[in-house]
Amino acid sequence: MTNWRAVFVGFVVVTVLGIVGLTVPGIGQLAAGLIGGFVAGYMAGGSLGSGFWHGLLAGSLGGIIGGLLIAVAVGIAGLALGPAGGAISGAAGLGIFALAATVSLVMALESAVAGAVGAAMSA
Template sequence: MAIDWRAVAVGFVVILVVGAVGLSLPVVGQIGAGLLGGFAAGYLAGGSLGHGAWNGLVAGSISGIILTVGLALLGSLVGLVGGPVGSLVGGGGVLLVGLVVTLLFAIDSALAGAVGSWAKGA
């Protein structure tokens, strides 16, 4: 399946902006960010439900991966301050949280991407 990089970039930016605003509502804000960004990516990509879902998935996954890298930097600081035990806890925590965040962004963005492509075609 071809990726519409313009649609993915717009979806990614929407996820970042809405996610930053949604920090005041930790879980709801992040889920909403993934939904809105995925919808934007799917709507701009258009085409079939699968094409919209694929572009939403890519936008959400990239957002999750970049957030995981940011969390890894934070985990490195915990490791630096906490010594060996702090680095073990920080590293494991970053991996676990990063996987959950990436899956959360990817799944809801893919579903919203399918709805976005459907909305454009309807």
Template sequence: MTDWKAVFVGFLVGVVVSVFAFAIPVIGHIGAGLIGGFAAGYVAGGGIGSGAWHGLLAGALGGLVVAILLAIVVTVAGVAIGGPFGLLGGAGVFAIGAVIALLLAIDSAIGGAVGGLLN
């Protein structure tokens, strides 16, 4: 069963660490995913599998939030500029963003597995 408190804690930790990750662009964002996933896995406990699941959800949640915000910006810009592609552009951006969010959540799953193991 999913512990949504653990997922939310991991998400918040990942967001806070991501703010500081801009100082070291590539390593910082990977580290933010690992730390956020670790927090989710540690809070959830239950071993490697449970920790990885909760870390994956926390990382994917962060990516989905970014995808939603980006889709809204593209939709509003598309409608403001005019033409029929405002809503379709936003939907396309969200679809691509959702796939990328799941791929980028792999580091959070790894961190979550370590956190679940150490709890």
């Protein structure tokens, strides 16, 4: 059974550290996913599979929120540039979707592995 409290706390850790990690692009998001997944797996405890699952959920939620933030930033920038900017940001939408999906997948996988380690440490 899913421990939603552990998933939510892991998600908050991923999101907060991901925002702070923007100062070090790439590495900051990697660390955020690992630490958030570890926290979710540690809090959930149980088997490696349980930690993997909880880390996966926390990381994928964090990745989805990260992707949405990127999309909002590009949309606002497009609106600020007027009609031409709107067309440009609309065309960039497919690229943003692909980037958001990739970020979400990477964060989910690394968080899942860290969650399994966290569950092993809690036992």
